Amino acid sequence: MNDPHKRPDTGERAPSKAATPAEEFFKRYRLPLTRFFSKRVGADADVDDLVQEVFTRIYSQDRQGGLENPNAYIFQVAANLVRDRARRSATKQVFSRSLELDSADRVEELSPERVLQGKEALKALQRALGELPQRTRAVFLLHRFEGFKYREIATRLGISTSAVEKHMMAAIRHVAERVDRDDG
Structure with missing residues (x-):
């Protein structure tokens, strides 16, 4: 062989x-x-x-x-x-x-007005998220849209759970203020 x-x-x-x-x-x-x-x-x-x-x-x-x-x-x-x-x-x-x-x-209930309101709300949310610092935005998206727990986000981003909580509070506050302001 x-x-x-x-x-x-x-x-x-x-x-x-x-x-x-x-x-x-x-x-x-x-x-x-x-x-x-x-x-x-x-x-x-x-x-x-x-x-x-x-x-x-x-x-x-x-x-x-x-x-x-x-x-x-x-x-x-x-x-x-x-x-x-x-x-x-x-x-x-x-x-x-x-x-x-x-x-x-x-x-x-899917009237043209309702569709327009939904599109405007989505644009307001996108603008608000775009204004956030990168890490705060990442924390918010991982938790709210991907379903990660704070502990998992902390591990993934290499930060403390407390820092994740602070980023989430800041993101929620900012998004709520911006979306409310854009609606008014």
Whole structure:
């Protein structure tokens, strides 16, 4: 048998290209993460996406030192993804049911005036959010639109839970003032 990695002249193995730390990390955790997600979500296409999301989240964070306990950290990120996925799914189901009930009961209420009011309110909200500092806006959107808890936002943004609370209070106050002012 011919080994493609052996040098033909000496029979020694050719030096292989050394894997990068990221490649080694991926090789080490890909299969355990695949098993983890397979047990919890089932759908094969979703499993691959979730595994990729774990690696994306880990490598998107700027870590000066290595991970103190990589196993715990990686599977905590994975568990958070499963929770986030379940939360989004539940929110979509509730919203869909609510929308079905609303549309069945109030089809005649979608007058041109009501549509215009909704568009204007949305523009006022967008303007108010655009005026917020970037971190305050991120905290507000993660909590109100993505359903993250303060503790999760703090971890994700690398700030304290108290700072998340302060950003939320500032955002709510600002948005309420701006939307009320634009309505008046």
